[in-house]
Amino acid sequence: MPADAPSTRESFRRILPITTPAPMARLPGRVWTDAEWERIRRGYRAYDMDEKWNVFTEDDVVFLHRSWKGFGVFEATFAPVGGGGRRIVSAVVEAGRGGLHGSSADYDCLMLELVLSGVVLGEPATELRRQLVEVVRQAPGAADASAGAVRHSMLGLRSGS
Secondary structure (H helix, E strand, O other): OOOOOOOOHHHOOOOEOOOOEEEOOOOOOOOEOHHHHHHHHHOEOOOOOOEOEEEEEEOOEEEEEEOOOOEEEEEEEEEEOOOOOEEEEEEEEEOOHHHOOOOOHHHHHHHHHHHHHHHHOOOOOHHHHHHHHHHHHOOOOOOOOOHHHHHHHHHEOOOOO
């Protein structure tokens, strides 16, 4: 697949749907510009095992899957905002699969925005990354987790960055 071709469901070897969808209690408040929406709409494909996410869009719904096993984690529906841009108006998160995701409303909201901003758009997202580490460290047994380990295990690396 050419590097500039949009990612589609068919672009990926293994895509598994969310099995236990739970509506997200919190949604990112960010309004993505029209240019950012076009980039998100094109998706993202992990090219090595250090990358953790595959992303594709169908109509106004963005599907975010873990790259290694293909598990669906988030489905976010976008809608236009008056004056331009788009925002997430509803989203579901996988609540099953052993609680891998959906551990808290804060975590889910941060992860969704971070994958879109940091992975798909390639933004530094420094403040969101800092917040993610704080949220993860609040979990039992994770207080001493290194920031680098948290970011890598949750977000992975992004090719070319």
